[in-house]
Amino acid sequence: YRKVSTPRVLTMEFVDSFKLTDIERIEELGLDKDLLAQRTADAFLKQIVETSFFHCDPHPGNLCTDEKGNLVYYDFGMMDELKPNVKSGFRKFCTALFAGGPMIGELDLAKNAKSLVDGVEEAGVLARGADRLAVEKLARYFMRTFKDKQLDKKSSGGIKSTIGADLQTLTENNVFRFPSTFTFVLRAFASVDGIGKGLIDERFDIGRLAQPFVENFTDKKKYSSEAAKGFSIFSKVTGLNPDDINTAVTSPKKIAYIEDTLRSMEGGNLKIRVRSLENEKALERLALSQGKLENLLLASVFLNAATGVASPLIRGVGFVGGFVFALQ
Numbered sequence: 626y627r628k629v630s631t632p633r634v635l636t637m638e639f640v641d642s643f644k645l646t647d648i649e650r651i652e653e654l655g656l657d658k659d660l661l662a663q664r665t666a667d668a669f670l671k672q673i674v675e676t677s678f679f680h681c682d683p684h685p686g687n688l689c690t691d692e693k694g695n696l697v698y699y700d701f702g703m704m705d706e707l708k709p710n711v712k713s714g715f716r717k718f719c720t721a722l723f724a725g726g727p728m729i730g731e732l733d734l735a736k737n738a739k740s741l742v743d744g745v746e747e748a749g750v751l752a753r754g755a756d757r758l759a760v761e762k763l764a765r766y767f768m769r770t771f772k773d774k775q776l777d778k779k780s781s782g783g784i785k786s787t788i789g790a791d792l793q794t795l796t797e798n799n800v801f802r803f804p805s806t807f808t809f810v811l812r813a814f815a816s817v818d819g820i821g822k823g824l825i826d827e828r829f830d831i832g833r834l835a836q837p838f839v840e841n842f843t844d845k846k847k848y849s850s851e852a853a854k855g856f857s858i859f860s861k862v863t864g865l866n867p868d869d870i871n872t873a874v875t876s877p878k879k880i881a882y883i884e885d886t887l888r889s890m891e892g893g894n895l896k897i898r899v900r901s902l903e904n905e906k907a908l909e910r911l912a913l914s915q916g917k918l919e920n921l922l923l924a925s926v927f928l929n930a931a932t933g934v935a936s937p938l939i940r941g942v943g944f945v946g947g948f949v950f951a952l953q
Contacts (some may be wrong), residue, residue, distance in 0.1 A: 632821045635701060642689035642697040645820050656694045662824045664696055666834040673810060674719055674842060677707040683816045685823075705809045708783070713747025717741070722768060723839040727775040732875055734772075738764040748804070755800035757793040775833050818844040 626636040643650055645665070651658060665688070680687070681703040689697045707715060717950035722739035726735050741764050745751045751760060766788045775780065784792070795801070814831070821829035889895040
């Protein structure tokens, strides 16, 4: 009601409803708990992914349902909006994460990982100048883990043996920085996840429920034509071997990629980047030891100067300088 609202007072219509945690009443009315859980997830995703204007505090007192199963939001005093760069980066992140579905091949997964890292960097989560190779390797691991979870499949290889060294290096270099808005996003996610699990227990998996929503949202970007979309639907319905389809479709691309690489080698334009984490760590330790040695030598020079002269001023400066460099 805009006529009776002010910058400090928000006047809204009261809609009769009850909490989504009132399972007994939901069952009495014969409401579909799975449908309510899906609507709860879709409402959250629509706000975060599509509009980027979201309710920061959707706890059971603020997110309810009426007797027909329609969701009812209350208390719009805590709302937030993603900044343009965060909005664009987050959309790119979601598109890359869900693209290809759970059965995506490794070649497409690696390509999507690059897009995902681009989105993370655009959103301001990844510091400029961070090691892209290590971050993309990290992205590929977690994307494959996410896809395997959608299929109820256990991932092969632990995080320590697979990306442990890269993860440690990235953590030590503080390359990840989370915008303050993400605090409210995570708070809203935790509330929605709690409500969903209260409705259908552990079957509520927002990552799995988000797949159809994000696919519908990114249809225009995902498919170059209706024929490409039809082929994707056909492969899912018929259950054709995704590995065989992937091999048949991507073979020309792989051959073209090999040809481009060979031409680059012939022209002397091929650049190869090799990382050795052990050598990097050894150089860091060497630099640290060298710095300590330099400080020790400077401290010795100042102390020798202090003990070898008679001037009180120079002696004082020598002792102070030796003390300062000794502490470093």
